[in-house]
Amino acid sequence: MTEDFNKLEGDSSIESPVQSDPNAALNLIQDTMENFIATADVETVYKEPIEHGEALIIPTAEVVAFMGFGVGYGQSSGEDMDSGSGSGGGGGGHVFARPVSVVIASPEGVKVEPVFDMTKIALAGITTAAFMFSMIYRLKKQVKQFD
Amino acid sequence: MISNDTYAGRPIQFGNRQIVPFSKRLHIQIPGQWGFVLWERPVSLLVTEEDGNEDIVPVIDFTRYIILGLFGPIIILWLIMRKYHR
Numbered sequence: 001m002t003e004d005f006n007k008l009e010g011d012s013s014i015e016s017p018v019q020s021d022p023n024a025a026l027n028l029i030q031d032t033m034e035n036f037i038a039t040a041d042v043e044t045v046y047k048e049p050i051e052h053g054e055a056l057i058i059p060t061a062e063v064v065a066f067m068g069f070g071v072g073y074g075q076s077s078g079e080d081m082d083s084g085s086g087s088g089g090g091g092g093g094h095v096f097a098r099p100v101s102v103v104i105a106s107p108e109g110v111k112v113e114p115v116f117d118m119t120k121i122a123l124a125g126i127t128t129a130a131f132m133f134s135m136i137y138r139l140k141k142q143v144k145q146f147d
Numbered sequence: 148m149i150s151n152d153t154y155a156g157r158p159i160q161f162g163n164r165q166i167v168p169f170s171k172r173l174h175i176q177i178p179g180q181w182g183f184v185l186w187e188r189p190v191s192l193l194v195t196e197e198d199g200n201e202d203i204v205p206v207i208d209f210t211r212y213i214i215l216g217l218f219g220p221i222i223i224l225w226l227i228m229r230k231y232h233r
Contacts, residue, residue, distance in 0.1 A: 045168070062189070063186075098210070105159075105164065105166060114210075116209060116213075132221065
């Protein structure tokens, strides 16, 4: 057991680049943020054109990306074993895209065909219906109480 | 920091036509580089014909408008409810 502990203690000398250089963590955050920002670009919104017979098809999409980070540091000024300090950080993000329309360029002209996201529309419809029924019910209840 | 800028994409040559796509980017940056929100969506296309005729074709997101149209009555009903509650 003591040997294992010594082994672990010996391993503590191995530090990650982030531990050895505090600026490395900030650089890592900066790089990650730049990579995320690069995902929402004109080239991402308008995809690579596809040739289909005499027509050229360009799919379009909207892109939403968000990210957040946080770091913290604290220290105690107790005596002997109680004193110490620590720091930590974390972050997360998400990127998602939704098709908006398809641009069709043909010898006759350029037209935009919309893409309907039926899942989103159905979910919004169900939510609206649920809210409306609940509100009408509450409204009727209040009117009855008022009478 | 909040910015809402329009960006032009790479021109696409198709036959005698040139198509330039445009997109709009809403960028909300939390001060101190601790986070951000990005929303990039297509807005329009600039179509230039061989004779120099230019035409702007809008890219409309019908799904977004339908969803906003559905949530509109909820807000109206909620406002009526608040009035009754008072």
